[in-house]
Amino acid sequence: MENFFFGIPTRALFGSNQIQHLGFLLGREQAQRVLLTYGQGSIKRNGIYEAVITELGKADVEVVEFPGIQSNPTLEDVRRGIQICRAKDIDFILAVGGGSVIDASKAISAGVPFAGDVQELLAQGSAKIAEALPLGTILTMAGTGSELNAGAMLTVGEDHKKISMIHPLLFPRFSILDPTYTFTVSEHHSMAGCFDALSHLMESYFLPDRTTEVQDGMNEGVMKTILRNAPLIRANPTDYNARANIMWASSMALAGFQFYLGKSVIDFPVHTLSHELSSLYDMTHGVALAVLMPSWMRFALAKAPDSVATFAVFARNVFGVFEQDDREAALRGIELLEEFIVALGMPSCLRDAGVKHERLEYLARKAAEEGPMHGVCEIGEKEALEIYSASWE
Amino acid sequence: MENFFFGIPTRALFGSNQIQHLGFLLGREQAQRVLLTYGQGSIKRNGIYEAVITELGKADVEVVEFPGIQSNPTLEDVRRGIQICRAKDIDFILAVGGGSVIDASKAISAGVPFAGDVQELLAQGSAKIAEALPLGTILTMAGTGSELNAGAMLTVGEDHKKISMIHPLLFPRFSILDPTYTFTVSEHHSMAGCFDALSHLMESYFLPDRTTEVQDGMNEGVMKTILRNAPLIRANPTDYNARANIMWASSMALAGFQFYLGKSVIDFPVHTLSHELSSLYDMTHGVALAVLMPSWMRFALAKAPDSVATFAVFARNVFGVFEQDDREAALRGIELLEEFIVALGMPSCLRDAGVKHERLEYLARKAAEEGPMHGVCEIGEKEALEIYSASWE
Numbered sequence: 001m002e003n004f005f006f007g008i009p010t011r012a013l014f015g016s017n018q019i020q021h022l023g024f025l026l027g028r029e030q031a032q033r034v035l036l037t038y039g040q041g042s043i044k045r046n047g048i049y050e051a052v053i054t055e056l057g058k059a060d061v062e063v064v065e066f067p068g069i070q071s072n073p074t075l076e077d078v079r080r081g082i083q084i085c086r087a088k089d090i091d092f093i094l095a096v097g098g099g100s101v102i103d104a105s106k107a108i109s110a111g112v113p114f115a116g117d118v119q120e121l122l123a124q125g126s127a128k129i130a131e132a133l134p135l136g137t138i139l140t141m142a143g144t145g146s147e148l149n150a151g152a153m154l155t156v157g158e159d160h161k162k163i164s165m166i167h168p169l170l171f172p173r174f175s176i177l178d179p180t181y182t183f184t185v186s187e188h189h190s191m192a193g194c195f196d197a198l199s200h201l202m203e204s205y206f207l208p209d210r211t212t213e214v215q216d217g218m219n220e221g222v223m224k225t226i227l228r229n230a231p232l233i234r235a236n237p238t239d240y241n242a243r244a245n246i247m248w249a250s251s252m253a254l255a256g257f258q259f260y261l262g263k264s265v266i267d268f269p270v271h272t273l274s275h276e277l278s279s280l281y282d283m284t285h286g287v288a289l290a291v292l293m294p295s296w297m298r299f300a301l302a303k304a305p306d307s308v309a310t311f312a313v314f315a316r317n318v319f320g321v322f323e324q325d326d327r328e329a330a331l332r333g334i335e336l337l338e339e340f341i342v343a344l345g346m347p348s349c350l351r352d353a354g355v356k357h358e359r360l361e362y363l364a365r366k367a368a369e370e371g372p373m374h375g376v377c378e379i380g381e382k383e384a385l386e387i388y389s390a391s392w393e
Numbered sequence: 394m395e396n397f398f399f400g401i402p403t404r405a406l407f408g409s410n411q412i413q414h415l416g417f418l419l420g421r422e423q424a425q426r427v428l429l430t431y432g433q434g435s436i437k438r439n440g441i442y443e444a445v446i447t448e449l450g451k452a453d454v455e456v457v458e459f460p461g462i463q464s465n466p467t468l469e470d471v472r473r474g475i476q477i478c479r480a481k482d483i484d485f486i487l488a489v490g491g492g493s494v495i496d497a498s499k500a501i502s503a504g505v506p507f508a509g510d511v512q513e514l515l516a517q518g519s520a521k522i523a524e525a526l527p528l529g530t531i532l533t534m535a536g537t538g539s540e541l542n543a544g545a546m547l548t549v550g551e552d553h554k555k556i557s558m559i560h561p562l563l564f565p566r567f568s569i570l571d572p573t574y575t576f577t578v579s580e581h582h583s584m585a586g587c588f589d590a591l592s593h594l595m596e597s598y599f600l601p602d603r604t605t606e607v608q609d610g611m612n613e614g615v616m617k618t619i620l621r622n623a624p625l626i627r628a629n630p631t632d633y634n635a636r637a638n639i640m641w642a643s644s645m646a647l648a649g650f651q652f653y654l655g656k657s658v659i660d661f662p663v664h665t666l667s668h669e670l671s672s673l674y675d676m677t678h679g680v681a682l683a684v685l686m687p688s689w690m691r692f693a694l695a696k697a698p699d700s701v702a703t704f705a706v707f708a709r710n711v712f713g714v715f716e717q718d719d720r721e722a723a724l725r726g727i728e729l730l731e732e733f734i735v736a737l738g739m740p741s742c743l744r745d746a747g748v749k750h751e752r753l754e755y756l757a758r759k760a761a762e763e764g765p766m767h768g769v770c771e772i773g774e775k776e777a778l779e780i781y782s783a784s785w786e
Contacts, residue, residue, distance in 0.1 A: 001572075001637040003408025008401045015396025179394075211634040213621065214641045217614020225606040241604040244394040248607045 001211045008255055009168075010148050014177045014248060016240075019051055019138065023059035025174045029134050031092035033062045035085055037105045038096045039069050046184040048140060052096055064088045069097070072155045072162075072278060072285075073104035078118050081108035085133065093135045095172075098193075099144025102137050103152035106170045109133040122154060122163040132169040138176045141185050142247040143193025143286060145200060145254030147175040159366065160279035177251065179243035187234055190246075191344040192286025194230035197250035198223060199289045203268040206300075206310055206376050218252075220317045225249045227318070231343055269373035270296050273384060276363045283353060290346045291353055295391040297334050301327070304377035350392045360388040394604045401648055402561075403541050407570045407641060409633075412444055412531065416452035418567045422527050424485035426455045428478055430498045431489045432462050439577040441533055445489055457481045462490065465548045465555075465671060465678075466497035471511050474501035478526065486528045488565075491586075492537025495530050496545035499563045502526040515547060515556040525562040531569045534578050535640040536586025536679060538593060538647030540568040552759065553672035570644065572636035580627060583639075584737040585679025587623035590643035591616060592682045596661040599693075599703055599769050611645075613710045618642045620711070624736055662766035663689050666777060669756045674748060683739045684746055688783040690727050694720070697770035743785045753781040 043049040095105035111118035150170040232242035274288035312326035315333025323329035347353040368381035436442040488498035504511035625635035667681035705719035708726025716722035740746040761774035
């Protein structure tokens, strides 16, 4: 097992009506002027906005609203937020939303005390983060896991590059996770969130170090929870326990058990490939992942001999496959994954997802520009094109 | 799933030679006068003491040593530590040892700024803790999980009552977990530590709420890791990956995934029963747990109808039992647990562990004085005697 660091300083308050503690939490942070960030307004239709405003009213704080953060948030969103924080002397950010709102809010929190432009803090530039406004979150959509980690993903420039910002100061101070807040999330976005969380677990589970038994065992448990509960949500969107298990599973999926733990290479190749689809077609992240994952696995199985044993363990421990032969087991696991994707109502190929065949080369070139993707096997432009092509029909 | 709070603010540095970061960690805590706590001196025989002193020498701190903390640490140990901290104006405690040293150090850290006697801070009194000296740990023995949680267990009074202290301020600021530091732990104590961790997972896994699928799934993964790796350590005490997996498994076993998470009843009945054995016979905690656990499970199986399904799931998911019938599966699981205990070289009954039959009634009375034990089924004096008696031969 390789060396690693670990810690989850965010205080999670999980369960129904945990928002009742909002005033206490803000008081402990000595928040006085709060920037309330949210997205396109769905929280005004499902009652969450009222609940938040009511609790903020009881707390002795000034509130400045910052609505309209887009999904796949841009640096323009972030820069607007930074300006408002500076103009209004904001001392705390409260993000109410899913991964997009939380990620944008994290970038705002880092950008406010930074003298240069916030773009300098992306990627390797995250090391320049020396302070950040404290941030709390109220989660309304499960999937990204941003509520319990120190990362953010921003969309940058005309070609919508996805670039991350990661720093310990970006851990939220608290996150309120109320499963009932996800009852009204559409089936499409609910299932996409489930697959996003599953792929966080899968991609880290597949990294080469096989000595990380604790982490792999915990991963298996969380993956199996997603496989069982995602269809339950599709059948009944207000199934509390199913929503609760999916919400906590997606928090656990990216809370640092995986990539800090004995897996020194943080590399999610399918995530990189999927980002190009989201950029070009505005395809929901989790949908893009689901369409690509089986093809990537078949590709890896053909190209990386070590993956046979790894995928076989995955098939047996997560999908309960019994095949003795490793390659047979691995292939059966991929088939069952495909059946799961179909059961979630997701498209099973890029064509069905509306992607034009003639754009595959462009997608492969853009993905390769991110640099080679490691993990199970090396992926450059040629390999990316192979995977996109295999996913097309 | 019931509501819960969660967070692990302790920064864990896991792996070989992480002690190199000690100076950095102390610097970040602005430590100037450090109380170095340790036990009976084994760290002077295995080189850990020198390594710590060398790193402390590079850090710009004054060091006051506080050796001699006993296993099953007493309030007398704690009071001596508090006096020294006050006399020497200590501002940071560095605990080097296993659960006993860390637990005593946590109690010292809470006692120093407290005006009354430290005993007042035990059990419900923990709520009175308003501040605590910051604490860091260097773990030298795996099992209790104290290095990554906010609890401590103290031995109080002439009849050696075990009473806990739990408060968020008792989370260590950092914990250095170097698996090589456990290479020289005796087989006896290594195996006892493995079983201690396993029983933390088992007892929380068995609590009635079956909707906690994420937590149960993570628990299963950690339990299976212990089952695989404990025998590897017995065969080869310097097997790095086995030591690493056991060290991380025991940290994860009590880091708050279990009892904060949807399991509102924190109740480890076998732990309570085992404490009496440790008090009367100075029996190693993990050994006492191993001797009692199968008898407690058979007792619960007979008395609590709900436990049949729970133990069957345990048998299937953790021990890979295939029996279709729940009761058969549950019983097969208990048998496999007993085989595991024998494989660890532990006594399989209280008689073999040196317990006199005529003391069982006394043990049952003392256990019942702790109040009724809940969990799977209610346990009072009569039930405790049944379990002790069944464990005797």
